[in-house]
Amino acid sequence: MQPSGYGQLDATFAALADPTRRAILARLASGEATVNELAEPFSVSQPAISKHLKVLERAGLISRGRDAQRRPRRLEARPLAEASEWLERYREFWEGNFQRLDALLQVMQTKTKKRRPPKRTGDHR
Amino acid sequence: MSNPTLKVEARGDREIVMTRIFDAPRHLVFEAFTKPELLKRWLTGAPGWSLAVCEVDLRVGGSLRYLWRGPGGEEMGMRGVFREITPPERIVGTEKFDQAWYPGEAVGTVVFTEQSGKTTLTQTIVYESREARDIVLKSPMEGGVTISYNQLAELLKSQLANEKSQRSA
Numbered sequence: 301m302q303p304s305g306y307g308q309l310d311a312t313f314a315a316l317a318d319p320t321r322r323a324i325l326a327r328l329a330s331g332e333a334t335v336n337e338l339a340e341p342f343s344v345s346q347p348a349i350s351k352h353l354k355v356l357e358r359a360g361l362i363s364r365g366r367d368a369q370r371r372p373r374r375l376e377a378r379p380l381a382e383a384s385e386w387l388e389r390y391r392e393f394w395e396g397n398f399q400r401l402d403a404l405l406q407v408m409q410t411k412t413k414k415r416r417p418p419k420r421t422g423d424h425r
Numbered sequence: 426m427s428n429p430t431l432k433v434e435a436r437g438d439r440e441i442v443m444t445r446i447f448d449a450p451r452h453l454v455f456e457a458f459t460k461p462e463l464l465k466r467w468l469t470g471a472p473g474w475s476l477a478v479c480e481v482d483l484r485v486g487g488s489l490r491y492l493w494r495g496p497g498g499e500e501m502g503m504r505g506v507f508r509e510i511t512p513p514e515r516i517v518g519t520e521k522f523d524q525a526w527y528p529g530e531a532v533g534t535v536v537f538t539e540q541s542g543k544t545t546l547t548q549t550i551v552y553e554s555r556e557a558r559d560i561v562l563k564s565p566m567e568g569g570v571t572i573s574y575n576q577l578a579e580l581l582k583s584q585l586a587n588e589k590s591q592r593s594a
Contacts, residue, residue, distance in 0.1 A: 314528060317556035398445060400467035404457055405449035412453070 312379045315359035320344065321352050325361060325375060332365050332374035438555045443548045451539040454546065455513035458535065459483050464491075471495070478502075483510060489518060505533075513537055520550075527561055529553025 315321055324338055339349040353373060356362045360379050365372040436442050447454050457463045461479040469476050470493045477500075478492035489505040502523035509517035514537055521530045529552065536547045552558040 317528060317554075317559075396471060397468050400469065401454075401457055402447065404463065404467050405447055405453055408453045408457065408463075409449050 311359035312361065315355050315361055318352065318355075320349075321356055324349075324352060324356065325380075328362060328373060328375040332372040334370050334372050338373065436549075439552045439558045441550050441552075441558060441561060443546075443550075445546045445548075447544045447546060448542075449544055450542055451537040451544040452513040454537055454544045458516065458537075459512075469493070470501070483507065485510060489520075508532070527552065527557040529557050531557070 316325075320342060323342070327333060327338060327341070335346065335350060335353065338353070339346045342349065353362065357364075357373075361376055362373045363376050365374055457467065459481060461481050464479050464481070465476045468479070468491070473496035474493050476491060477494040478490060480488070480490040482488050485507055487507045489507065490502075491504070492500060492502045494500055500523075503520055504523075505518045505520040507516065507518045509515065516533075516535045518533055519530050520533050531553070532551045534549045534551075536549075538545045538547070550561075552561065
């Protein structure tokens with residue numbers, strides 16, 4: 301991933317932060333739809349939906365179809381794939397870190413024991 | 426040996442709480458969390474990555490800077506400011522990634538508690554908004570990390586068994 305791609309990622313995650321916008325994307329995943337069709341299942345006004353669509357469009361998550369009359373919106377899969385790729389990288393990141401910390405702590409404990417020999421207090425099992 | 430399993434839970438609107446047990450006394454875990462030369466040995470990120478820059482000014486108001494570098498020269502950075510430091514019990518600080526994958530700045534609190542030579546790490550991260558928290562939660566973090574930690578527990582078990590058999594030999 302190139303550093304120039306991070307602005308895109310910011311836009312993707314900001315767009316995904318809203319539940320209505322996530323629902324719109326979920327609807328578009330099953331095929332393109334007009335603004336009216338998209339507004340139907342929601343209890344928000346059409347201008348509110350248009351506002352959400354603008355955010356999604358700016359983030360490159362949706363685009364407009366060729367039909368000039370209906371102007372259907374459709375899902376653009378690539379930015380979403382990139383975002384999930386970043387999250388996957390984040391997950392792997394924590395997976396590995398704590399494994400290495402365990403190993404390091406083992407080493408540190410061994411060294412501590414060498415430096416300070418354990419006291420023989422009679423509770424030796 | 427208890428199973429060192431990572432637990433991740435959502436608390437309230439904006440928090441994620443992670444708990445994990447380490448088989449070491451807490452002063453060592455605290456050291457490993459705060460000394461750059463030790464952090465560089467474990468906080469290296471994904472395979473092939475390194476913690477190229479690690480600056481820890483361990484005092485209240487002091488700053489923290491991590492920069493990870495990938496095998497292809499990719500970079501991922503995070504910076505923060507310490508708000509509270511109580512060795513070897515507690516660290517509070519802000520955190521913000523250079524490539525903001527969630528909106529706003531988060532505040533992390535790490536608490537180390539020790540019992541019978543084992544340390545329980547409790548990491549609470551408070552995000553600026555519910556949205557930011559949910560973005561993090563919806564990432565496939567928990568499942569993957571838990572699976573990996575269970576494998577690790579098995580590994581540690583066999584390592585400890587080896588050590589014991591060596592000592593008694």
